[in-house]
Amino acid sequence: MLLLPDKTFAAPVLKMGSANGDVWDLQYRLQVLGYYQDKLDGKFGTNTYRAVKRFQRQYGVAPDGVAGPRTWKQLKRFSVSRHEMDMLAKLVYSEARGEPYVGQVAVAAVVMNRLQSNQFPKTVKDIIFEPYAFTAIQDGQFWLRPNRTAYRAAWEAVRGWDPSYGALYYFNPDTATSRWIWSRPQITKIGRHIFAK
Known part of the structure; x- marks a missing residue:
């Protein structure tokens, strides 16, 4: 039997310079949780990077400022789109x-x-x-x-x-x-x- 990967937490890796709809979602989730204070713009800049790192520290993810699979998994457990x-x-x-x-x-x-x-x-x-x-x-x-x-x-x-x-x-x-x-x-x-x- 072929097992397909769990897509529940699938999201692209986002980092400095990323600019797309997933960045909007990331910023919204971080804003709801109180980590991102700026206007949602869909651009992964310095303030998004800092917000991701603060979230990662708080939720037990290595604070590298990159929204990878572990960060998304935690975001989707504790926030909403x-x-x-x-x-x-x-x-x-x-x-x-x-x-x-x-x-x-x-x-x-x-x-x-x-x-x-x-x-x-x-x-x-x-x-x-x-x-x-x-x-x-x-x-x-x-x-x-x-x-x-x-x-x-x-x-x-x-x-x-x-x-x-x-x-x-x-x-x-x-x-x-x-x-x-x-x-x-x-x-x-x-x-x-x-x-x-």
Whole structure:
């Protein structure tokens, strides 16, 4: 049987002088995490180099300033692309609008916690669209247009705020019918949602 390489983390090696769409993605991810402060321009210059090195130091990658496979792997575990940020905001809005702001951040944090867990798919899209994972996908509310609050909540969760305290699941106790979800160890309750491991 022929095994094909895992393309989940495939991205070109980016270094000083690189200029393409992947540099835009790199800069966006670094900006979301607070490492890149400049305007996104798609050009890998000195400020992008410095931001990459700071990220690498913080996330256990040799700080060479080159965005290679190990750097991309860590970036994709702990950050999101612009498209993924849109999906995360849609999920927050469709699952938690009307909830306290901290509860909206917690919903986004659950997705980020899943992204870092070996128990779930390796991309935000695959986590969100995993069958039966989120009610808003099943009932179509995911496709509603998110508001600014949903984007801000998603942004804060990606930057590391986790009011769910590491939860991998959440549910509304007034509507949950699954015995399995009730069996999960509960961590905290925010608004109408219980967050669980």
